[in-house]
Amino acid sequence: MNFSITSEERNSYLYMEVKGVVSDGEELAAHSKILYDKIGKLNHTKIIIVQSELLLPFDIVSYFDLVKDYINSYPPEIYHLKIVAIFSEENKLVGDTWETLCQSRGLKFYSFTSIEEGLDCLLMEDEDELSDI
Numbered sequence: 407m408n409f410s411i412t413s414e415e416r417n418s419y420l421y422m423e424v425k426g427v428v429s430d431g432e433e434l435a436a437h438s439k440i441l442y443d444k445i446g447k448l449n450h451t452k453i454i455i456v457q458s459e460l461l462l463p464f465d466i467v468s469y470f471d472l473v474k475d476y477i478n479s480y481p482p483e484i485y486h487l488k489i490v491a492i493f494s495e496e497n498k499l500v501g502d503t504w505e506t507l508c509q510s511r512g513l514k515f516y517s518f519t520s521i522e523e524g525l526d527c528l529l530m531e532d533e534d535e536l537s538d539i
Contacts, residue, residue, distance in 0.1 A: 413444055418452060422445075422453060424460045428462050428463060430465070438476075442484070451487055454492065454528050456521060458492050459494070469500065473513075485514075487514065488514040490518060
């Protein structure tokens with residue numbers, strides 16, 4: 407694994423940036439675990455992860471396994487998170503696949519190639535949030 411993660415707490419969300427290289431499914435799982443651990447320590451439910459300068463594997467099976475791991479191994483609080491990931495244009499297919507797999511399992515995870523569009527989605531009120539008012 408050769409990547410760096412920085413994070414910054416902003417008004418109503420956590421901003422994270424990841425740069426470097428994730429080579430295979432094993433590194434992808436480790437990368438996600440590190441991100442989730444940081445998210446848990448900072449106690450935010452809205453997170454944007456900018457990884458447009460991260461090289462990712464193109465093995466779709468790795469993303470299926472990753473999402474299966476979210477469901478089977480991560481705490482149930484994962485369902486309360488709204489995560490927007492920003493992918494490079496080169497990784498758009500990877501991002502779209504990850505989003506589809508996550509949402510089909512009830513996770514509020516979204517993929518974009520534009521930070522502005524991603525932030526619009528992240529900060530938009532969810533129906534669940536509105537029903538709590």
